[in-house]
Amino acid sequence: MIGAIIGDIAGSRFEFNNHKSKEFELIVPECNFTDDTVMTCAIAEALMTKGERETLQEAAIRTMHSIGKHYPNCGYGYYFYTWILNDLTEPYNSLGNGAGMRISPVPFAFDDRAQMLEAAKAVTEVSHNHPEGIKGALAVADVIWMARQKMSFEEIRQTVNEKYYKLYFTCDEIRPTYEHVETCMESVPQAIEAFLESTSFEDAIRTAISIGGDSDTIACMTGGMAEAYWDVPEDIRELAEKYLDARLLDIVRRFENRYQNRI
Template sequence: MAVKGAVLGDILGSQYEFNRPRNLDWKNVPLVSWLPMSYTDDTVMTLAIKKALVEGKDLVETMVAVGRKYPDCGYGGRFYGWIMGPDHTPYNSWGNGSAMRTAYIGEAFDDYDEMQKMAAEVAAVSHDHPEGIKGAVVTSTCIWMARHGKSKQEIYDYVLEQYPKDYYEYSIAYSLDEIRPRYKWNESCQGSVPAAMRCFYESTDYESFIRNVFSLKCDSDTFGAIAGGVAEEFYGGFGNVDAEGILKEYLTPDLYEILIA
């Protein structure tokens, strides 16, 4: 279930979004550390989109209604205004918020073209810049590919086609060893999606994917949300990670109800 993978990635990644130790032993640190950990806006919007589509409700109205219940979950400045203010028109954003909220699209739609069309529509309600739309479409498509038995190499090739090495600083073509020394915290889709997918590409299970996210000084909760759904679908679950225990502990009852619906 891609949505569970995305939400778990958000929660686990939240530990290091702003509090990452300088010399983090990312290979061996406990998955749940002593640092504060919580769901963020990534989870809230992912679940709002699921609720709208499952219940056949207006997408924007549902995003606003659910989002306003959680005003302190970490929205970016412009998106906070979109949620809390009266104007819900798109604002040409290429931020990674469009990619982190789209897991349900890749999970729910079997038709490839319909999936991509819906991913673009879900992004464009706020993030209508071409890179914002691309981030959502690529994320949904990678989940769809994992669900439909595509190989890791096929997923890699698709992401590389969308984010070629010659034009994107953090293309999936670069290994994590190449990215780690030079990666700078980045809120854009183009600076997040291909690097997050590289974290998946170099993983062997869900836990190693999360540890790869921990290895970068990045927007770690959003990396977890972007590629967590891909990892869960590709590996068919969470392995030894106590996903259910973490999800039940850290989600509110309302959010958990949407998750399992």
């Protein structure tokens, strides 16, 4: 999850001011965490605190509502903001990027792929129950799961092409014309392609931001994948953690301690 958070923070200043190059200072003072980080933490908290009498769906609704309310101005889309603020529990057929931006903790919490995909669907369908929303979340989760197994980029690419999206472009090809869109179909394949072209964790984040679009969210999704495959440099982690408040940092620490053997 820290990879996703780093991507969100690095991409935050380019969301509405795209930077179509891999050359930039990765994290600067004007950066901040956004809804991508908050909801990633909420899903991590749901996985860790799901009660015995609670379904994972119920846990996800509980944590997204309770944690989400602490950050009313972090960049939610209108409908999601309404869903959080009013404690709505019914999904609203979203196919927005929120499905993919918050999913990265799930593939770190399950070794069994089928169980992992079931959990990914559960935490997604509580709001993003449009088939393309669910597909976007499952694609991101599955790529992270495959990256954790250190499957080759070729193998991952083949699986994505067969199960989720046809990856028919390179980042260089789309960079000149790709624009800000907030749907899974127009963002998740791009985030996956950025990961599959990466040569390091940092290069993955830079590539994701360089194509433009919904930069914090694309870098967040790519960052989750890159964390599972490459090592996250300690200096980048330490810098990003300074941007989190105590509540979110505590969730990251507990999650990594429990699922990623980090002390």
